[in-house]
Amino acid sequence: MLTVAATKRRGSFALEVAFELPTPGVVALFGRSGCGKSTLVNIIAGLLPPDAGRVALDDVVWVDTGQRLHMPAERRGVGYVFQDARLFPHLSVMGNLRYARKRAADQVFVDLDAVVDLLDLRSLLSRRTHRLSGGERQRVAIGRALLTQPRLLLLDEPLAALDAGRRDEVLPYLEMLRDHLALPMVYVTHRFDEVLRLATHLVLMQDGAVLAQGSIGAMSLDPRLRSIIGRDEVGAIIDGRVLGMDSTSGLTRVQVGRGELNVQYSGLAAGTALRVQLLARDIIVSTRPPQHLSVRNSLEGLVTHVQDDGDSDLVSIDIGNRLIMSRITKAATRELELRPGMRVWALVKSVSLRGYSWSAPRLLEPRT
């Protein structure tokens, strides 16, 4: 459990946050640029003292201003991956890795060889850091942070300085870290697609305050997220499970809630965890079992509530311990007489796979 309560003033900007996060897992600190995400991460790392507050990981207290306690950053055992990598220019890649290993705590959970293999650094080891591409720099920076044998890994917009191609090159490594190391991570970003791919938990920040927080599934339906990502990006994020391949259609069957989706994707073993995103604008609501339609995916459920969202309504539907959301017009709400408790069928026009397991990070359009 990572406990953070902190206030910090810097000129006209004020940060005031308090939250508790489960560990392990990947917590995304998400919000627009300038909302205080980086300030908060620096407070957790110990690079910035809070004006007041308390920071603790499990039972180790790092900061408690009430007791005048402030553990220096170098003793916290926190790995930090900076946006600009911050590799030491006077050392080679190997020199950078050794720098961290030499100063690490005795307890070793990843050794140099393991890190080199995990991040495919073998061919880079003798290189000077200025001869690396942006993506390679970040991989080395991640490896260097891991070699400090951290109890917590902080990543401050590690992909923000990279172009799209480089981002896609580094993202799978981050997913692999999440799936293969039991290491709690705090991931700062202002890009929702990165949150979708990596986070298990979401802290939404705005103007120096925590707007909302919760598991990624619950937060995906939170109306406060809408103000930041925009109304078209709203939709349920569900961690489903591959049931197997349908031999006649060649589609992969994925269980979500009590229902089942068929997606055009092959090569996934039954049992693989898979994250899907069902955008509210891609879901049609029917009050009768659908027939004679081109849409192949439908999920049966109960309406839990209908909320007003400006010029349209958002309908929440329980599909069996999971909620999904559909955006429909106000006229449709009236004519279908939608109300809580009503049985409906959600027709899914398109599913985005946000691969949960290491092998499946790809966005694709399913058959409709």
Next chain:
Amino acid sequence: MWLTSSESEALSLSLAVATRSVILSLPPAVLFAWLLTRPRFLGRTLLDALVHLPLVLPPVVVGYLLLLLFGNRGALGLWLRDALGIELAFSRNGAALATAVMSFPLMVRAMRISLENVDRGLEEAARTLGAGALDRFVSITLPLMLPGILAGGITAFAAALGEFGAVITFVSNIPGETRTLPLALYTALQSPGGDHVAARLASLSLLLGVGGLLLSEWLARRVRRLLGR
């Protein structure tokens, strides 16, 4: 050799004095460069002015002050002689001290510029990797300010070779002990028929200066490449 014995004596003495002077002032120059760049403290401006004082004072005044402090009757001079057995007055060590004081501001200035260019973010990164304050300074800051240390050292060395006023005031003009190149040049000009010797010594100084410049340029390039810039 194509140098006369007194010429080579002046040359080797100059080199010896300048070398000692640079070695003597390097560590405190790094310290002062750091003090004047990084921590904010009361009296920093005053310290800054103090360090730069030799730049604005007439060298003769500096020599005179050194004489008062480190001369045979000066408090520090007496202590150094009695406690450590170091004789500064009228010795080449004294000449080294005089040149060190005179070239100190140049050295500090070069180092400061270089230290200001060291990315604080790299020191922060080192912190998160478990490096304490001294460790960070030695393993990150010092190597990254190496260009400034080199530039400062070379500038100070060149200035030390040419220092005249403070040296002649503090340690006088003793052949073989304190008569460095500029002092030898001055002496030659003072003696009848010494024009020829003076011209030769002046050419020698010129040669040294140009050589030093080329060397420092070459070194700076190598270090920059080493640091990946």
